[in-house]
Amino acid sequence: MASLKESLTSSVGRKYVMGLTGLFLIVFLLVHLSGNFTLLLKDGTAFNTYAHFMKENLLIKLSEVILFGGFLLHIIQGLMLTAKNKAARAVNYQVAHKHDKVDWTSKAMSALGMILLIFLIIHLYDFFRFKYFVADPQMTADGTMIDLHGIVRHEFSEGGLEGIFHLAVYTLGMAAVSFHLWHGFQSTFQSLGLRHPKYTPFIQGLGKLYAVVVPAAFVAIPYIIKFTAEAH
Amino acid sequence: MDINVTLKVWRQNGPNDKGDFKEYQINKVSTDSSFLEMMDMLNNQLIENGEDPIAFDHDCREGICGMCSMYINGRPHGPGDGITTCQLHMRSFKDGDTIYIEPWRATAFPIIKDLMVDRTAFDKIMQAGGFVSVNTGSAQDANNIPVRKEDADEAFKAAACIGCGACVAACKNASAMLFTSAKVSQLALLPQGQTEATERALNMVAEMDAQGFGACTNTGACMAECPKEISLEHIARLNREYMAASLTSRD
Ligand code: HEM
Numbered sequence: 001m002a003s004l005k006e007s008l009t010s011s012v013g014r015k016y017v018m019g020l021t022g023l024f025l026i027v028f029l030l031v032h033l034s035g036n037f038t039l040l041l042k043d044g045t046a047f048n049t050y051a052h053f054m055k056e057n058l059l060i061k062l063s064e065v066i067l068f069g070g071f072l073l074h075i076i077q078g079l080m081l082t083a084k085n086k087a088a089r090a091v092n093y094q095v096a097h098k099h100d101k102v103d104w105t106s107k108a109m110s111a112l113g114m115i116l117l118i119f120l121i122i123h124l125y126d127f128f129r130f131k132y133f134v135a136d137p138q139m140t141a142d143g144t145m146i147d148l149h150g151i152v153r154h155e156f157s158e159g160g161l162e163g164i165f166h167l168a169v170y171t172l173g174m175a176a177v178s179f180h181l182w183h184g185f186q187s188t189f190q191s192l193g194l195r196h197p198k199y200t201p202f203i204q205g206l207g208k209l210y211a212v213v214v215p216a217a218f219v220a221i222p223y224i225i226k227f228t229a230e231a232h
Numbered sequence: 233m234d235i236n237v238t239l240k241v242w243r244q245n246g247p248n249d250k251g252d253f254k255e256y257q258i259n260k261v262s263t264d265s266s267f268l269e270m271m272d273m274l275n276n277q278l279i280e281n282g283e284d285p286i287a288f289d290h291d292c293r294e295g296i297c298g299m300c301s302m303y304i305n306g307r308p309h310g311p312g313d314g315i316t317t318c319q320l321h322m323r324s325f326k327d328g329d330t331i332y333i334e335p336w337r338a339t340a341f342p343i344i345k346d347l348m349v350d351r352t353a354f355d356k357i358m359q360a361g362g363f364v365s366v367n368t369g370s371a372q373d374a375n376n377i378p379v380r381k382e383d384a385d386e387a388f389k390a391a392a393c394i395g396c397g398a399c400v401a402a403c404k405n406a407s408a409m410l411f412t413s414a415k416v417s418q419l420a421l422l423p424q425g426q427t428e429a430t431e432r433a434l435n436m437v438a439e440m441d442a443q444g445f446g447a448c449t450n451t452g453a454c455m456a457e458c459p460k461e462i463s464l465e466h467i468a469r470l471n472r473e474y475m476a477a478s479l480t481s482r483d
């Protein structure tokens with residue numbers, strides 16, 4: 001028999017945690033993306049109001065804790081699974097064969113996860129930099145908001161190496177999200193036991209659609225900003 | 233037709249030996265011969281030369297016992313889908329080919345010698361719950377317990393697993409999920425399997441972990457290489473069975 005702790009740390013239990021947090025992050029990315037669209041507006045009011053609301057609202061603060069918890073669980077489980085799986089094949093084969101029925105993204109989940117982790121660290125550094133170090137004093141001083149909208153747009157559209165660096169990091173990060181979810185989206189459902197000949201082909205198709213469209217939309221925003229900003 | 237091939241065979245003198253490829257040339261192999269017959273030819277050649285013959289597992293030579301574990305040119309059981317090594321024929325190779333042969337590689341399957349691995353870990357998983365405890369007595373009437381045709385068919389497909397370990401060999405995580413899921417499914421789908429369903433799922437997964445197999449990343453390499461083409465659907469079923477058992481077991 002098994003206690004809940006034993007169940008959750010078994011190889012199947014860990015995959016349930018992976019699947020649940022993976023699904024949660026998939027939904028989160030959609031919410032994140034919808035907010036980002038306001039960056040496209042030339043007028044910063046919508047984005048700044050949104051950013052201000054996200055910073056001050058208590059419920060948002062609570063969801064932020066849940067979001068960080070979700071990420072943390074996903075990352076810790078991902079690292080532990082990777083270690084366990086490596087140990088199970090301590091000595092590798094000398095000759096490898098690429099099977100055409102096995103997608104490379106599925107074999108690269110932990111490597112893609114590591115790239116995502118690096119991206120996430122850079123991303124969160126930027127996030128907290130603005131949230132606490134830049135935004136805070138000016139946002140509360142006289143009740144007016146700093147122009148976060150302008151700052152972000154500038155980050156991506158500024159000339160020289162810095163602008164290119166921001167764009168490159170962002171583009172690579174989103175490429176990693178895309179490949180991670182190319183396999184990960186449908187994998188989540190399989191981990192949770194949700195597989196059925198009637199619905200699985202649809203889930204697999206939807207997953208590939210999501211893996212292409214959502215990261216592409218994330219990436220399109222800074223490029224649109226860059227090229228429309230340069231136009232005048 | 234006859235062909236000549238070069239073989240690079242993994243030679244390892246025991247679990248703790250380092251091991252390495254050794255090259256052998258073998259000529260005039262009939263393309264009608266099976267891969268194992270070619271290996272027999274090679275071993276005769278080695279014995280005649282006074283060398284140590286290559287240790288490899290085999291038994292039925294008709295694709296039902298699961299013993300013939302060989303990792304050929306980077307694939308369990310070599311090229312071709314839905315076959316074991318004993319069902320692989322030399323017509324799958326060309327004259328002058330170099331063929332690499334390795335043992336199954338998994339921490340849970342230690343190498344005994346050369347291409348022979350110890351698959352006791354699978355027996356341990358079976359002993360943990362891959363059975364039904366019934367008082368057999370005399371045979372009962374065939375239709376005493378009605379079973380839905382679709383379920384019977386699915387259970388039968390799961391029961392086709394021959395315990396060869398190609399799923400473990402193919403998986404980058406050396407995971408035994410396909411094997412374990414087949415063994416859980418064949419009983420989970422039938423009324424006779426219900427009584428012990430909770431213990432079965434929990435104990436077999438626990439044993440699988442204890443034996444040092446990896447977890448499932450859903451790559452599907454196992455299904456692609458399984459000689460009995462066991463489906464990932466069974467892994468999803470195992471995941472459901474396991475979670476239901478975890479949530480409802482009383483401790
Ligand atoms: C936007 C961020 C992320 C999203 C949306 C995401 C989503 C997913 C999804 C849906 C899966 C499939 C789950 C399953 O197979 O049940 C997955 C698997 C995985 N993720 Fe992530 N992930 C993200 C970030 C990360 C990060 C930062 C890491 C770093 C460690 C990571 C490591 C992994 C690993 C190792 C797996 C495969 C686990 C396995 O099956 O062996 N992920 N992810």
Ligand code: SF4
Pocket residue numbers: 298392393394395396397398399400410411414454457458459460461462
């Ligand atoms: S599931 Fe397939 S590959 Fe794995 S042991 Fe059974 S028959 Fe062999």
Ligand code: FES
Pocket residue numbers: 289290291292293294295296297298299300316317318319
């Ligand atoms: S020797 Fe029995 S399956 Fe190949």
